Amino acid sequence: MKKAVITLLFLVVLGAATAAGYRVGRGELALPAWVPPQVTAALPARAVTPVSTEALNDYEFRLVSPQARSGEALVAVELVHKPTGKPVPDAVIFARRIDMAPEDMAMMTAPLEPQPVDKPGTYLFKTNLAMEGGWQVSLAAKVPGEAGTVQGKLILKAVQ
Numbered sequence: 001m002k003k004a005v006i007t008l009l010f011l012v013v014l015g016a017a018t019a020a021g022y023r024v025g026r027g028e029l030a031l032p033a034w035v036p037p038q039v040t041a042a043l044p045a046r047a048v049t050p051v052s053t054e055a056l057n058d059y060e061f062r063l064v065s066p067q068a069r070s071g072e073a074l075v076a077v078e079l080v081h082k083p084t085g086k087p088v089p090d091a092v093i094f095a096r097r098i099d100m101a102p103e104d105m106a107m108m109t110a111p112l113e114p115q116p117v118d119k120p121g122t123y124l125f126k127t128n129l130a131m132e133g134g135w136q137v138s139l140a141a142k143v144p145g146e147a148g149t150v151q152g153k154l155i156l157k158a159v160q
């Protein structure tokens, strides 16, 4: 009778220890500070959710119009999620540049100032295209819910 109680107790403790070990392995349970570092080092590395950069190939910047009037101009860009064809609102464009790289004049730049726009997924910029010809719009953005960066290089033609 007494032996049966001890066996049962042993099984309960073993079960609890196994469950705790499983949770430590999954990173759900932190090890207490008194566990020696050798033990901590021997444990397998916790599974880290891989950061997918591939997903960002699903996004694309597109010029609403491939041409603009030279001089002061508004440039409208749409950010599209290609698999669904849907515009992507609320992207944070953290880098932007416009220059005449297509005409071998990469040093010739212009302002590219974000403007308010009421169409979700469309991003509007004010610029001044001092010269007719090809201009390259370079953009880098963060998309809500995505870890990586969306980049775009778009060719805009300034016409008279």
Ligand SMILES: [Cu+2]
Residues within 6 Å of the ligand: 100, 103, 105, 108, 131
């Ligand atoms: Cu130029």
